[in-house]
Amino acid sequence: MNAEIIAVGTELLLGQIDDTNATFISRQLSEAGINVYFRQTAGDNEERLKNVIQTASERSDIVILTGGLGPTRDDLTRDALASFTGLPLKADEESLEKLKVFFESRGRELTEFNKKQALTLEGADVLPNDEGLACGSFLEHQGKKFLLLPGPPREMRTMFTQYALPKLRSGMEEQQIQSEVLRFYEIGESLLTEKLDDLIENQTNPTIAPLASEGEVALRLTVRGPSKETNEEMLYELKQKIFAEVGDYCYGEGDSQIEQVTAELLREQEKSISAAESLTGGMFADTMTSFSGASMIFPGGIVCYSNEAKIQTLGISEKLLEEHGAVSAECAEAMADGCRRVFSSDYGISFTGAAGPDPLEGYEPGQMFIGIATPEKTVSHFVNIGGSRNRIRTYAVKQGLYLLFQELRNKKGG
Amino acid sequence: MNAEIIAVGTELLLGQIDDTNATFISRQLSEAGINVYFRQTAGDNEERLKNVIQTASERSDIVILTGGLGPTRDDLTRDALASFTGLPLKADEESLEKLKVFFESRGRELTEFNKKQALTLEGADVLPNDEGLACGSFLEHQGKKFLLLPGPPREMRTMFTQYALPKLRSGMEEQQIQSEVLRFYEIGESLLTEKLDDLIENQTNPTIAPLASEGEVALRLTVRGPSKETNEEMLYELKQKIFAEVGDYCYGEGDSQIEQVTAELLREQEKSISAAESLTGGMFADTMTSFSGASMIFPGGIVCYSNEAKIQTLGISEKLLEEHGAVSAECAEAMADGCRRVFSSDYGISFTGAAGPDPLEGYEPGQMFIGIATPEKTVSHFVNIGGSRNRIRTYAVKQGLYLLFQELRNKKGG
Incomplete structure (x- = not known):
């Protein structure tokens, strides 16, 4: 069984965005043992969409369309598949009800345009959209399988893994x-x-x-x-x-990245951590609170971008800042100690350095100190990361998590 | 005149890498006024490659193939085009000479496999590869134009902009x-x-x-x-x-998103803002510090996930939390006031609510209060956002930025 992916959207053909949806679906299918021999991309044009569906259905068993299910005039994927198969479009009652509730709760009128998002093809199974409003469809027609998936990556990914893939898998040879x-x-x-x-x-x-x-x-x-x-x-x-x-x-x-693995270790050991962030500007806190249940292990953090903020919120002494500067092992350690004290947490972590593009206090972009305060000791690590401002900040958070992970793993082992 | 791009490579169909080449060529063509109506992706298989070339040449004037020009057994794009057009392959002397020099200088033998990289089609113009060894080709055949470009992005980009695009443009109306x-x-x-x-x-x-x-x-x-x-x-x-x-x-x-526009207004008005984040867990601070120059307008923020943290770091009264709860207009306003005071900033913004997946203090996921403290007044807004935990947090930050933007724009106007 082989599948062909059709990504729909003029913005793709204009080169405004990368087609990450095709990559995602390709990988998922490959892991499920379904071969992908061809992919196509088409714009928001019904005739040309019919053309690519025709081509795909001639050479592939499964045709997966993603994009063009929204409420605007440009969203024509449903219409193209209806026209190609000769099947009429009809409203899915459950999806329509969801739209009604959504618009009512916001005091807005449900227009005809918006109702389009509840349309499916006669005979198709509806695929629920847990992350948005446009429903998807799964259709078996003349020996071929067709999937209609939304274009926004978050909506597409959830719908594909939760609802579409199980349907494609059912009936596959038991491998x-x-x-x-x-x-x-x-x-x-x-x-x-x-x-x-x-x-x-x-x-x-x-x-x-x-x-x-x-x-x-x-x-x-x-x-x-x-x-x-x-x-x-x-x-x-x-x-x-x-x-x-x-x-x-x-x-x-498994799926757990370093933040989840570290959080799990904290939970196991019934310990908490707080953060004092200069360089990373809140990204560490954001990462620690990105999954639910964070409040048990992360009471909070302080983003202290200015020196005044470091003094006022963390109790860093003016003398320390004058003598060693804000980008220093001493400051990193005082920041880690400071947040540990303010939030009464078991551990404290801190980030101070040059995020770029300009050097800071004589340090080049990417040079930084990461402080770790534990119940027993406070240490700091000098780290040097290359690349853009965003890369430096992102990698700094990962690096901090690795250091914390090592600290916690040693505890566990000992 | 319209063009179709064919990206070649099994690694694409396995979802191992994003197809950034198609995006790059699409954008270049769009800017040159050449329409792209279709794109295709095919693997390293000669028969299927012929199939996609056939399809493309039926519906498009220009067929651009990228990838599959290298020295391995898997590199079959040239062979597929030769087989499709019926034109024989022949070595380009200049490219062959370059290969000889390259291998000689490294003391390695030039094998038959490696010589493949100097092959082009009879009647085609050779496109030099300034960044690598495989030459490209430009062919006019039966009223259609065909381009063969290498797959490595650096090689492809240089060859496309330096040598291929001028050939496509020649004879086009100046637009x-x-x-x-x-x-x-x-x-x-x-x-x-x-x-x-x-x-x-x-x-x-x-x-x-x-x-x-x-x-x-x-x-x-x-x-x-x-x-x-x-x-x-x-x-x-x-x-x-x-x-x-x-x-x-x-x-x-233009390119500036709401965070940059808001930051620019703050800079113009020489004002600063601090944040008190519960629901958004540092994401607002992270957003405000994601671009350089943030320290002028954003001294810092506090992530107060637990009630204790709200009391200790922002001076929220226990009585307020008992009477109204942490998810309340009162708490949002006290948080905005609190961070404004702690960081001595002109404005303060706060986020408190249920990020999900579980309800919090009787509020459903996505329900939240956003507080804004200004030099004149402190207000709060009730906001309701649908979707996953990550979507709720992301949209909450945007919503906060919109509210702040309105506040600042009104100042500017008045």
């Missing part, structure tokens, strides 16, 4: 596909893949694919086999080989 | 293209496009395209004409028509 992710820190992607070169090159089942993301390196291991037990055994063996080479750098497995 | 972006707040995409329905529908030059992004609505106006002056006049006229309908909702033009 078990399992995949695991190993997460690494303090090792670059090139060094990691170099160390595992032989394994990556010669491994066909399970496969090893490096995953790149902001300040993280991960490997996805994917195995296909007749039974769950065999698969797990094969994955286990491969993992042992990987750990033998680079096990020291692995901080976790 | 100027200009584009502007208008940014809106407190108006959904559907309401905006509804109000401008007639304009969007009947406008062909300039065109009006809605751009969707997280919690923002924008319109891109693009004009094509013989001279810059005429273009600017046409854009001006269109903008007047748009402002007449929805001018009240427009907060800015």
